[in-house]
Amino acid sequence: MRFALAGNPNCGKTTLFNLLTGSTAHVGNWPGVTVDRREGVYKGTPRSGVSQKIEIIDLPGIYSLSPYTPEEVIARDYILEDGPDLVINIVDSTNLERNLYLTTQIMESDIPVVVALNMTDVLRKNGGSVDARELSERLGAPVVSISALRSEGIDELMRTAAEAAGKPRNGSSIIENSCMGDAVRDIARLFRERGLTNPVFRAVKAIEGNIPRGEADLAGEIEDIKGRIELGEVFEDDFEAAAADARYGGITEKFRGVVTLLPGARGMSVSDRIDRVLTHKLLGLPIFFIFMYFVFHLTFAEPLLFTDLVTDGGVPSPGVMMQGWMGSFTEWARGAVGGAMESAGASAWAKGLVADGVFAGVGSVLSFLPQILMLFLFLSIMEDSGYMARAAFLMDRPLRRFGLSGKAFLPLLMGFGCSVPAMMGTRTLDDEKERRLTIMLMPFFSCGAKLPIWAMFGAAVFPGSAGNAVFAIYAIGIAAAVVTSIILRKTILRGAASVFIMELPAYHLPRPLNLLIHLWEKTRGFVIRATTIIAGATVVIWCLSNFNFSLDMVEPNSPGSIVGVLGRLAVPIFIPLGFASTPEAWKAVVAIVTGLIAKEMVVSTLGVLYNPEVEGDALEDETASGALAAALVASFSPASALSFMTFNLLSVPCMAAVASANGEMRNARWIWGTIAFWLLTAWCGAFIVFHAARLLGF
Amino acid sequence: MRKCLNEFTPGETGTVVRVAGAGAGKGLQRQRLFDMGITPGAEITMRKAAPLGDPMEITIRGYELSVRKVEVEAVLMECGEK
Numbered sequence: 001m002r003f004a005l006a007g008n009p010n011c012g013k014t015t016l017f018n019l020l021t022g023s024t025a026h027v028g029n030w031p032g033v034t035v036d037r038r039e040g041v042y043k044g045t046p047r048s049g050v051s052q053k054i055e056i057i058d059l060p061g062i063y064s065l066s067p068y069t070p071e072e073v074i075a076r077d078y079i080l081e082d083g084p085d086l087v088i089n090i091v092d093s094t095n096l097e098r099n100l101y102l103t104t105q106i107m108e109s110d111i112p113v114v115v116a117l118n119m120t121d122v123l124r125k126n127g128g129s130v131d132a133r134e135l136s137e138r139l140g141a142p143v144v145s146i147s148a149l150r151s152e153g154i155d156e157l158m159r160t161a162a163e164a165a166g167k168p169r170n171g172s173s174i175i176e177n178s179c180m181g182d183a184v185r186d187i188a189r190l191f192r193e194r195g196l197t198n199p200v201f202r203a204v205k206a207i208e209g210n211i212p213r214g215e216a217d218l219a220g221e222i223e224d225i226k227g228r229i230e231l232g233e234v235f236e237d238d239f240e241a242a243a244a245d246a247r248y249g250g251i252t253e254k255f256r257g258v259v260t261l262l263p264g265a266r267g268m269s270v271s272d273r274i275d276r277v278l279t280h281k282l283l284g285l286p287i288f289f290i291f292m293y294f295v296f297h298l299t300f301a302e303p304l305l306f307t308d309l310v311t312d313g314g315v316p317s318p319g320v321m322m323q324g325w326m327g328s329f330t331e332w333a334r335g336a337v338g339g340a341m342e343s344a345g346a347s348a349w350a351k352g353l354v355a356d357g358v359f360a361g362v363g364s365v366l367s368f369l370p371q372i373l374m375l376f377l378f379l380s381i382m383e384d385s386g387y388m389a390r391a392a393f394l395m396d397r398p399l400r401r402f403g404l405s406g407k408a409f410l411p412l413l414m415g416f417g418c419s420v421p422a423m424m425g426t427r428t429l430d431d432e433k434e435r436r437l438t439i440m441l442m443p444f445f446s447c448g449a450k451l452p453i454w455a456m457f458g459a460a461v462f463p464g465s466a467g468n469a470v471f472a473i474y475a476i477g478i479a480a481a482v483v484t485s486i487i488l489r490k491t492i493l494r495g496a497a498s499v500f501i502m503e504l505p506a507y508h509l510p511r512p513l514n515l516l517i518h519l520w521e522k523t524r525g526f527v528i529r530a531t532t533i534i535a536g537a538t539v540v541i542w543c544l545s546n547f548n549f550s551l552d553m554v555e556p557n558s559p560g561s562i563v564g565v566l567g568r569l570a571v572p573i574f575i576p577l578g579f580a581s582t583p584e585a586w587k588a589v590v591a592i593v594t595g596l597i598a599k600e601m602v603v604s605t606l607g608v609l610y611n612p613e614v615e616g617d618a619l620e621d622e623t624a625s626g627a628l629a630a631a632l633v634a635s636f637s638p639a640s641a642l643s644f645m646t647f648n649l650l651s652v653p654c655m656a657a658v659a660s661a662n663g664e665m666r667n668a669r670w671i672w673g674t675i676a677f678w679l680l681t682a683w684c685g686a687f688i689v690f691h692a693a694r695l696l697g698f
Numbered sequence: 699m700r701k702c703l704n705e706f707t708p709g710e711t712g713t714v715v716r717v718a719g720a721g722a723g724k725g726l727q728r729q730r731l732f733d734m735g736i737t738p739g740a741e742i743t744m745r746k747a748a749p750l751g752d753p754m755e756i757t758i759r760g761y762e763l764s765v766r767k768v769e770v771e772a773v774l775m776e777c778g779e780k
Contacts, residue, residue: 064733068726097759098735234716234738240725241717244732248740248759275762284749393764397750400766406753500753501730501769504762 001165002055003042006075006106007090008099009061010505012118015148016090017058018517020158027521035060035070036427048155050162057084063098065105067210069430079109080198086112086165088157090148093123093130094506096259100251104174107141108201112169114161115143121150123259126269130259138254140172149511171200174254175207178246179230180239183207186225190218208240271386271506279390288394292413299374299417322370330363349553353542356556361538361597362531368656371448372421372526373519375414379425380518382410384510388428389502396500402482403489405429405500408438412481415445419657423664424522431498437488439661440674443653444481444681446474449599452619453648456603460629461641472642477649480685484677492673525663537655541597557590557605567593577647577683578690579640584610588635588644598654606632638698643690651682703756703775704767706744712777714740727769735759736773 007013017025021040028037042054059078060071067073079087089106091099106113117132136143142160146153176184184203191199191206194215202212206222207229226239235242278287297304299319316324338355382388388410396406404412407429414422419442429435446454454473458466489495545556545563554560559568567590574580579588587609595602600619607618610631618624636644652658652675662671700715716738717731735758736742745755745762753766 064729066729066733068729095759095761098761101733101735240729241732241737244729245737245739248735248737279746279748279755281746281749389764393748393753393755394750396766397748397752499727499730499769500764500766501727501734502764503734504755504764506762 001052001085001162002057003086003088003161003165004057004059004078004084005088005090006059006079006102007061008063008092008095008102010503011061011090011092011095011099012148013058013061013090015511015514016088016116016118016146016154017056018513019148019151019154020056025517035074042158044158045155048158050158052162054158054162062102064102066208070432071430079106079111080201083197084111086114086161088114088116088161090116090118093117093120093259094126094128096130096255097248097251100255101247103139104247104251105201105204107139108171108173108204109198110169110171110200111198112164112167113141114157114164115139115141116148116153116157117143117145118148120145121147121152128260131257135255135258138258141169171198173200173204174250175204175243175246177250177253178242179232180207180242180246183225183229187222190221191215194218204243208243269506271508274507275390275504278387279393284390284394288391295375295378296417299371299378319371319374322374323367326370327363327367330359330366334359334363349546352546352553353539357538357542357546358535361542362535366527368418368420369523369526371418373523375417375421376424376519376522377515379410379414379421380515381510383428384508384514384518386505386507389504392500392502393504400496402485403493403496404438404485405431405434405498407502408434411438412441412445415442415447418447418449419443419445419653420526420660421522423657423660424525426664429498433493433495434498436665436670436674437485437493439664440488440677441481441485442661443657443678444477444484444650446477446649447599447653449654450649452603453595453599453645456606456618456625456628457632457636457641457645460632461636461638469642469645473645473649476646476685476689480650480681484681526660537597537659541594545594557594557608559586563590563593573683574647577640577643577686578694579636579644582635584635592644592647592651595648596652596654598656599648602648603628610635639690639693642693642698643686646689647682647686649682650678650685652678699778700774700776703742703744703765703770703773704754706742706754706756706775706777708744708746710777711741711743712775714738714742715774715776718772718774728772731765731769731773734763736770742775 005013005017017038017040020042022043025038025040038058040056042050042056044050057078059075062069062072062075065072065076065079067076078084087106087109089103091103103115115135117130117135120130123130132143132145142164144153144157144160146157173184175181184200184207187203187206188199191202191212196202196212196215206212207226211219211222231237231239231242235245278284280287298317301317301320304315304317334355337359338351341351341354382391391410392406394406395409399406399409408426411422411425411428414425422442423439426435426438429438454470458469462469543562544566545561546553547562548554548560549562549565558564564586568586570589570593571580571586574585574589574592579585587606590609591602591605594605603619604617607614607624607628611624611627614624614627618628632641658671658675661674665671665674703712706712714736717728717736740758743757745757747754753764756763756765
């Protein structure tokens with residue numbers, strides 16, 4: 001049997017799902033869209049007395065079954081077309097009126113329904129009460145009081161559900177009691193004669209203006225029936241408004257007395273008091289920025305604020321510390337595998353491919369894992385506590401000008417840390433276009449891996465004003481984001497920022513179990529990608545940089561290697577950008593190409609190419625980086641250095657980010673288009689920066 | 699007195715008279731407003747505006763909702779003198 005869980009966002013659906021399925025849940029995407037699809041098998045207890053195998057499908061959190069957002073379409077299609085054996089509708093009893101709005105829509109289908117009345121304990125604590133038996137009688141469906149948080153009433157819920165699943169049910173509509181009642185019954189009769197499933201549900205939708213696919217020939221008859229409805233002066237012929245009004249009106253009427261709220265119970269709750277501070281007219285934004293500063297500080301800073309005053313060199317932040325451990329671990333694994341292969345008599349190229357190619361590549365990507373975990377921990381806490389909605393509330397106004405809504409602010413800010421978790425964070429956006437736009441803008445927010453490039457060029461080419469040069473790069477990135485966002489919003493992603501009609505849920509303490517499950521789901525996807533797509537890409541890249549066209553092994557990234565040859569072929573493309581007109585220019589171009597794989601590789605590659613005789617990696621070794629700095633001063637003017645930096649800033653960030661963007665967009669045309677967009681923006685941006693810098697006399 | 703919801707000041711309460719005009723591309727926005735409970739007869743209290751003046755927070759049917767001012771220009775309200 002299959003049971004679907006349906007309910008409003010924030011009604012405790014996820015908690016109930018986790019409770020029912022335990023560790024058996026698995027998460028994927030609904031086909032074609034990036035909305036989480038969670039499925040699991042009910043883990044029964046002896047006390048529930050349920051012996052059948054029951055699959056639980058967690059539908060997206062929705063307010064209505066109107067077909068406007070992808071989430072609503074998914075939930076509606078699943079209930080109507082896939083026909084689960086039962087729908088468990090979770091209802092937040094502290095917000096009964098709006099939650100029952102969805103319930104009355106689900107009741108219009110023919111699928112058996114059980115209502116799980118959640119959070120009755122909270123309602124009681126606030127001095128209210130709800131009569132579950134009375135609600136069940138008036139609704140015409142079983143109602144079970146539960147507390148998902150305290151796992152109370154779950155056995156009874158499942159026992160009731162298993163019983164109800166076997167009993168056929170006919171849909172009924174609360175709108176049948178309104179002036180549209182006759183029309184609903186007449187149209188439902190038409191649909192029933194055609195053998196359509198869920199006739200009542202479809203009849204209500206037909207009155208609202210959505211005639212089922214394949215039944216267009218009934219349109220005339222439906223119009224006739226609708227013509228007989230007298231909506232009155234307020235609505236004229238606005239059936240959508242009339243239906244919504246009849247639904248809310250019917251709920252107020254039908255369930256009067258079922259729930260009692262103390263007047264003003266929500267008037268000045270703890271949540272309101274917290275909110276007064278966090279969204280305060282003057283304090284709101286500063287508090288938010290200070291909070292974000294600490295999130296980033298704990299994830300990326302080394303050393304941690306003030307600790308360098310106490311100890312020599314200070315204490316790195318937890319994120320950096322864990323990244324160090326992860327790095328040592330992957331480095332150790334790489335060495336161990338290399339050593340094992342050598343003693344087993346493997347050839348040099350095989351050892352190079354596995355140890356320096358796959359293990360180094362996957363290792364460098366996996367070393368981001370601790371910081372991704374940290375960022376997502378904070379993000380989950382913000383989401384679970386209700387602060388995320390307030391952050392969007394605070395930031396909506398400034399972002400709207402650029403075609404983004406407040407919800408896009410957080411992912412973009414995370415982009416300064418690492419594009420990979422930031423792109424995964426775009427899932428909190430409702431609108432597909434806005435999600436794509438946010439992902440496309442992500443590289444322009446200079447990530448941590450690009451910092452060594454800025455530091456190297458800043459110190460070498462801009463002595464005395466390195467800070468200004470690095471600041472200019474960050475500013476160029478933000479300017480590029482603003483300009484391209486406005487352009488994209490006027491062209492391929494036409495439209496304004498999505499609607500912002502958003503619930504501000506009451507604050508509550510985050511639940512550790514939910515946080516853990518959330519983190520696990522995010523990281524699992526990342527690890528799978530790192531070990532499949534990225535491992536594959538690294539093998540290809542390693543071969544290109546270690547072999548020449550006759551497939552003999554050469555010095556990595558040397559002029560004779562495939563990458564070196566291709567890099568030299570690509571030089572003409574970069575001549576207008578100012579840094580490719582010297583004979584040594586191909587080195588910079590090869591560094592750009594390897595930078596497409598991972599931005600950490602730019603400085604290493606420059607080091608190898610400009611000073612092949614110097615031992616050590618320019619990224620870590622001081623002699624090597626000193627030698628590189630001297631070489632850079634000889635090859636770059638300030639203007640061409642800025643141009644080179646701009647190109648690296650705006651182009652494809654790294655393979656891990658491409659894999660993440662691909663995971664979020666799930667559309668080959670879009671991902672290739674996005675890669676082209678990044679490269680094009682990088683070229684144009686570097687061109688503008690170079691010529692502007694020259695005009696300014698650099 | 700009648701005015702639109704976007705003109706409300708913090709603390710002001712009123713009743714929805716109607717949600718006007720189904721203009722082009724406004725279908726989603728209108729349906730959202732209905733789904734969230736902004737239908738004729740519903741009582742709405744404006745709580746506060748965001749620090750930069752927009753969006754605004756309202757209380758409707760016992761919960762808090764954030765809306766942009768331009769999204770509720772079409773919501774006509776009746777606010778009686780208390």
